[in-house]
Amino acid sequence: DAGITQSPRHKVTETGTPVTLRCHQTENHRYMYWYRQDPGHGLRLIHYSYGVKDTDKGEVSDGYSVSRSKTEDFLLTLESATSSQTSVYFCAISESLGDYGYTFGSGTRLTVV
Amino acid sequence: QKEVEQNSGPLSVPEGAIASLNCTYSDRGSQSFFWYRQYSGKSPELIMSIYSNGDKEDGRFTAQLNKASQYVSLLIRDSQPSDSATYLCAVRRYGQNFVFGPGTRLSVLP
Numbered sequence: 001d002a003g004i005t006q007s008p009r010h011k012v013t014e015t016g017t018p019v020t021l022r023c024h025q026t027e028n029h030r031y032m033y034w035y036r037q038d039p040g041h042g043l044r045l046i047h048y049s050y051g052v053k054d055t056d057k058g059e060v061s062d063g064y065s066v067s068r069s070k071t072e073d074f075l076l077t078l079e080s081a082t083s084s085q086t087s088v089y090f091c092a093i094s095e096s097l098g099d100y101g102y103t104f105g106s107g108t109r110l111t112v113v
Numbered sequence: 114q115k116e117v118e119q120n121s122g123p124l125s126v127p128e129g130a131i132a133s134l135n136c137t138y139s140d141r142g143s144q145s146f147f148w149y150r151q152y153s154g155k156s157p158e159l160i161m162s163i164y165s166n167g168d169k170e171d172g173r174f175t176a177q178l179n180k181a182s183q184y185v186s187l188l189i190r191d192s193q194p195s196d197s198a199t200y201l202c203a204v205r206r207y208g209q210n211f212v213f214g215p216g217t218r219l220s221v222l223p
Binding site: 033040041042043044045048058090097101102103104105106107 | 121147149155156157158159162201203207208209210211213214215216
C-alpha cells in the first residue's frame with residue numbers, strides 16, 4: 001500500500017521466542033495502529049500511537065509491546081510468542097482522530113509453532 | 114453484546130443484482146461510520162464514509178445511516194464478480210478509535 005509498508009510479510013517462529021514486526025510510513029501521519037485479524041473476530045486493536053513516544057493500549061494488548069521513536073516507524077514486539085498469537089497483523093495510519101479513515105499496510109502473517 | 118455486529122455471510126447475489134450489507138452498533142454516541150472492502154489475502158481499503166442520517170451515494174455504492182435504529186448499511190448496485198470480498202463496518206465516537214465489525218463475505222455469482 002502506498003505510503004505504508006510492513007515487514008516482514010510472512011514469519012514463522014517458535015513458541016517462546018521474541019518477535020518484532022515493523023511498520024513504516026512516509027505520509028507523516030500522527031496516528032499509527034497495530035491490529036490483529038482472526039477468523040470470527042475481525043480486526044482487534046492491539047496498541048496505537050498518537051505521536052513519537054506516545055502510545056496506548058488497545059483491547060488485546062496482553063503479551064504485546066510497542067515503540068515509536070520516530071514519526072515514521074511503529075514497532076510491535078511479542079516478548080515471548082505463543083500459539084495464540086498466530087494471526088495476521090495489520091498496521092494502519094491516520095491523520096487524526098477526526099473524520100478520517102485508516103490506510104492499512106499489506107499485513108504480516110505470523111505463525112507461532 | 115458485541116459493539117459492532119454484521120452477518121458473517123456468505124451473502125450470494127447474482128451478477129447485476131443489488132447487494133445489501135447491514136451493520137448494527139451498540140454505542141449511541143457513535144458519530145463516524147465507515148465501510149471497508151477486503152479482498153482475500155489483502156488489506157482493508159476504505160470505500161465509503163457517512164456521518165449523517167440518510168443516504169450517501171458514490172458511484173455504484175450507497176451508504177445508509179439510521180442513528181435512531183443504530184444501523185448502517187451498504188448497497189452495491191449492479192454487482193460485479195470483482196465486488197466479491199469481505200466488507201467491514203467500522204464505527205467511531207469522535208476522538209476515539211474505530212471499532213470494527215467481523216465483516217460480511219459477499220460472493221457475486223457470474
